[in-house]
Amino acid sequence: MTVDHFMSVVFEETRSALLVGCVFVYKNAIIAKADNQVNVTKNATRHAEFVCIDQTCNAIKDNKKI
Numbered sequence: 001m002t003v004d005h006f007m008s009v010v011f012e013e014t015r016s017a018l019l020v021g022c023v024f025v026y027k028n029a030i031i032a033k034a035d036n037q038v039n040v041t042k043n044a045t046r047h048a049e050f051v052c053i054d055q056t057c058n059a060i061k062d063n064k065k066i
């Protein structure tokens with residue numbers, strides 16, 4: 001995978017009006033991806049990167065191989 005591929009996934013995730021998206025890459029694979037969800041959830045902590053952190057933490061808690 002290339003950085004261009006990972007960035008294309010970021011743009012796919014960027015659906016919100018704020019046009020912010022995020023992907024986490026580990027060992028050349030996407031392990032989390034999200035867009036900004038602050039307006040949708042009315043929760044100021046729902047930045048794309050925090051949503052990705054939550055996805056990663058949940059995967060670790062569920063003992064998913066990442």
Ligand SMILES: [Zn+2]
Nearest residue numbers: 047048049050
């Ligand atoms: Zn942010």
